[in-house]
Amino acid sequence: MTREPDTAANPGGGPADSLAKSWEPGAVESALYQGWVDAGYFTADPHSDKPPFSIVLPPPNVTGSLHMGHALDHTLMDALARRRRMQGYEVLWLPGMDHAGIATQSVVEKQLAGEGLTRDDIGREAFIERVWKWKAESGGTIGGQMRKLGDGVDWSRERFTLDDALARAVQTIFKRLYDDGLIYRAERLVNWSPVLQTAISDIEVKYEDVEGELVSFRYGSLDDAEPHIVVATTRVETMLGDTAIAVHPDDDRYRDLVGTALPHPFLDRTIPVIADAHVDPEFGTGAVKITPAHDPNDFEMGVRHALPMPSIMSKTAEIENTGTRFDGMDRFTARVRVREALAEQGRIVEEKRPYLHSVGHSERSGEPIEPRLSMQWWVRVESLAKASGDAVRAGDTVIHPASQEPRWFAWVDDMHDWCISRQLWWGHRIPVWYGPEGQTVCVGPGDTPPEGYVQDPDVLDTWFSSALWPFSTMGWPDATDDLAKFYPTSVLVTGYDILFFWVARMMMFGTYVAREDAGDGGVLGPRGQVPFQDVFLHGLVRDEHGRKMSKSRGNGIDPLDWVERFGADALRFTLARGANPGSDLSVGEGNAQSSRNFANKLFNATRFALMNGAKPGGLPPRDRLTAADRWILDRLEQVRAGVDESYERYEFGKAAEALYHFAWDEVCDWYLELAKVQFAGEGDGSGETGFRAEATRTVLGTVLDALLRMLHPMIPFVTETLWKVLTGGESLVIASWPVADADTAADPEAARQVADTQKLITEIRRFRSDQGVKPSQRVPARLGALEDAGLVPLEGAVRSLARVTAAEAGFTATASIEVRLSAATVVVDLDTSSTVDLEAEKRRLTKDLAAAHKELAGTTAKLGNEAFLGKAPEQVVEKIRGRRDVAAADVDRLEARLAELGQPAEGGAR
Known part of the structure; x- marks a missing residue:
């Protein structure tokens, strides 16, 4: 695997003492985030020659606060955006909020009610002023929460669905649809709220x-x-x-x-x-x-x-x-x-x-x-819905997972006309005016209504303006640099539960505008026919028992509470780890604590590596590296390839699991332990102790460097903190993503040696535990057949990690275990006379002997059964013969060992 080191600021890396003693996310997250914003890392450049990658944030309601579904959305979008930025794309993640007509008006009407007033008492104009005032004072909650989550959005492009520019887009498309006969007024049945009227x-x-x-x-x-x-x-x-x-x-x-x-x-x-x-x-x-x-x-x-x-x-x-x-x-x-x-x-x-x-x-x-039967404004959806279905059928927009496609087609192929009018005052007012003689005129942006005409009192459904979000936020109907660079957007990330309500509406308006623009040389025509190339649909966040979160059940979780208690990285990793296309995910505090523990593990492992001089840099030739070094580098490349594949398929959970187990199980639990041995020179007898230790420092630094890069999109804060000290680089936000080294071939022999070493160490440790030997106590041992097993270079690691010393003169074995490895069986003779309870050892051996006798009797009986031999395939018979031979050898070995301990063996079938 190759990568740009990005360590120009401090090529030698940073010392461990520049890190805190432990990971305390609350002490660093806010400052880190503000530093990223101030540095302009998230600000997109439409004039860049880098390939574009763009996402628009599904706009949350201005009245609300982020819930777990939002936190999942934001985590996944941020992971995609951060990774693409590291891969060399010009990334635009565009934020904004929805004016939320009903919700916002309800908030202000309740305030008025507290004053003994109604909206009719103060009139439309004064009421709208009250709503804007409320928005200015109380509508910024979500922005602060997004910063706490670590959202890498371009704040310079933040939009609001009632901004003047977006209002102009709404008027433009309304008039186009009206003139094309696709918007009409009719008395139809609607969902009516008697309270909201x-x-x-x-x-x-x-x-x-x-x-x-x-x-x-x-x-x-x-x-x-x-x-x-x-x-x-x-x-x-x-x-x-x-x-x-x-x-x-x-x-x-x-x-x-x-x-x-x-x-x-x-x-x-x-x-x-x-x-x-x-x-x-x-x-x-x-x-x-x-x-x-x-x-x-x-x-x-x-x-x-x-x-x-x-x-x-x-x-x-x-x-x-x-x-x-x-x-x-x-x-x-x-x-x-x-x-x-x-x-x-x-x-x-x-x-x-x-x-x-x-x-x-x-x-x-x-x-x-x-x-209720009511006179309302409607969108005639038949042709719009057909275009939306055709776009997916043609592959212009791809839905992930594909299993959601039937739901998409069921909706767009049988869609009813859309009621777009609301009897509210807060929102985009319908741009239709009525004359004194019943005349009707639709007014476009910049047009002046005829004198004496009165505007329709209704406003548009919030989903109408939201349906324009992918392109209205980039300046349509004007030909802007943002549209030229970043439209169509790369991917839409949202829950499958609003596939119809929002996604379908964006597709209808996006394909309609593209067709219209293509016909008159407009803005979107040359840019493609769809608002987004991919639609990734994730599932719902449920509680740890799989129940839907709701206020009535009292099982909702405030994501900001988890940020406060466990850190933003813990929240994000919990959600990313459970996110796979179209599947719901269940989360509870245990998941968040596990993710916090993972961040702590990374922190402590990197701190240990720094204390031992680990640093990324140019690697020595492969033939100068130990088997452990070659193995961990190969595993790193395999994980990198798997993570890349998972990201391209939007399989966030799969990518997170691969990184978690690589970091915890392989890097921390095994390679760091093997590295300790190599640092100490307890190695392979090559006479190159100094070189091996230095090479190991480089390998460990290189592995951690790449691991932190790959984890950064999901857990940006702890990885940024560690990587900057490890490499001396400016920021992971603008660091490069790890890529494959085409000239390096995998080393299966190193993988075999390490796998056998792990098994041997694990079996010795298990035996010690069974015998009640203290973990810290060293036990003399003779390791037989290491050369046949090809593990002589790793003997020092086996002895160090299994806590067994070399057998000296006068060594007498009191216990023995056999470990079958890929190339040979290693016999481990141990002198446990001063550490092992002999009676416990006799009981263990007697139990093992009984099991061996049972296996021997069963396999012998099968091989003596002529009916079985006449029907069973030859390979099955051979397998049973092999099992019988192993059992017979086990009986001989165990009986001999019991005899050495003065315990007569109980008879068994031979």
Whole structure:
């Protein structure tokens, strides 16, 4: 592996005493981050000749604070951006916030309510001023939190969806869509919030299981012999808006009633019985009441059958316009009163209470939403959605993981028109003006509306401006340097749960604008047809039990609390380690503590290396390095290649796991221990002790240098702290990413030798532990067949790490173990007379002998079974013969050892 050393400031590296005694993230993270910002490391240059890499931050709501889902998003985006910057790309990670129409307006309206006022009391202009004031004073929370996470965003390009430049982009695309007939106004069914008194989007509706009531009541005659139909509903009050009863066309029970009409119990009109294939004849009575103005399915049926669609509820969900005694009641009171009135008429057939069913609630205000027929502005999505689907089918945009593609196509191939108007004051106001004679004109940016015209009072859905985010933030509709350099963006990172709500809308507008611009020589036409080349969809962050985090469960985790307690690196590594395409991840405090321990391990290992003079630099020729040195360099290259492959596939968890286990298991647990031996000159008898120690310092420094570089995108703070001392370099943010050395071939012999050495040391340690030998106590030992095993150069390491000394004159073995290695079996004779409990050793040997006898008996019996020998493949038979021979040898060895200890061996089958 080769890399630029980036050590010009201090080529010799830094001393260990320039590091603190332990890793204390809270003491250094803020200063490190501010240093990166002040140095301009995150500021993108559109005039650079480097290849571009760009990401736009999914804009969080200005009212909010970062939750664990945000922390995951930000960690993964930052890791991608930091790695690409190290790889030599010109990186733009563009931050910003969403004006969050409903959420922000709700905050300020609550403030007004505390003063005894409403927005109507102060008027639209004054209300908007209040919201901007609130935004200036309280809207910066997320920016500070992003800094604590270590987000390497370009703060000089921070955007807000209500910035003047973005407002101009919104007006531009609205007028284009309007002029193309893709925006229209119509009365349709929407999700209505009676508290907020506005339409809300599907993503702002949260479904909860509620204990309600299922009421079955009778339309028509109370005489069973006369025409009647029984229907069931959980919202009996809506029967005041019923305009039909529907049955399935093939349902023989109601065939004679289709085309007839039944009187309404409270209204002076009749209700027709219609046939529609949407009705499930197996559910309930097979007949359903149809309230087109207050139920989505009923609305569709009403359109198909040209049914009347009377609205029976006000904006605040009170019954109105029915001409009955129920007018003026809120919907929940009316539910009770209508049921009671039906009961008085003898029409209630059955009541089920409680009845558990799913009810949509407003995410912001908490009340059940009301499907309501309302005059709204809509986007005609058919052609836009088709282009979005075609872009993925053509490979212009690639979805990761591919398993999410069917969900994408299911949405874009069957998308309904999009309601884009909201009955709010905070947001992008709809640029349509109405004349005194009912004229309508759509006004573009810079245009002046006709005198005497009045602007539409509604504002646009927040998702409308967010759908322009990838290009409006870079200056569209103007031809800017940023657009020329960084658009289309390289990748969009977001959760799979908003694949439809946000990603699809960006694709629709991005492909539309590109087509439009291509036709008139505009800005985006030559730049490609999509807003992003890749879409990486990660899963949801769940608690340690796999449950979705929520306020009601009380299992939410504040990511900033973990930053405070464990450090930003611990939070980031916990999330990165669990992140794989499309999969949810479960996290708890144990994960964060483990990640904190990992940061501590890195810190302590690097500090030890510095204390022993480790430094990166030019490596000696491979034939001058020990097997341990060659092995760790080869493992480093294998890990580097695997990490690169995982990053390219957005397999963050896989990359994190590889780096974790390499750092902890191989570098810290093994190579550092082997390096200690080589530093001390307990080596290979080559007579080059000084050279070997110096080479080991270089190898160790080189490995840590590359390891810290590869870990930096995920855990930037601890790696920056360590790397700067190790190398004397300016900053890891602008250091180079490790790359392969094409001229260096792997050394499988070194890998074999180290693997055998590890196994030998582990087995000796295990034996010592079984015998109760203290870890610090050295035991005389004779290592037989080391030469056959090819481990003579590593004998010093084996003895040092296994704590066994050389056998001297008069050595008498009191214990023996055999360790089968790849090239030979090494017999380790130990003199444990002063350290081992002889009775415990006899018990161990007796137990092992019993197991050997059992194995010998079983394999001998199989080989004596003619039926088995006649059916089994030859290779199976040979394998059992081998097992029998090993067992027989074990019996001989163990019986001999027991005899030496004066313990008669128990007989067994031979």
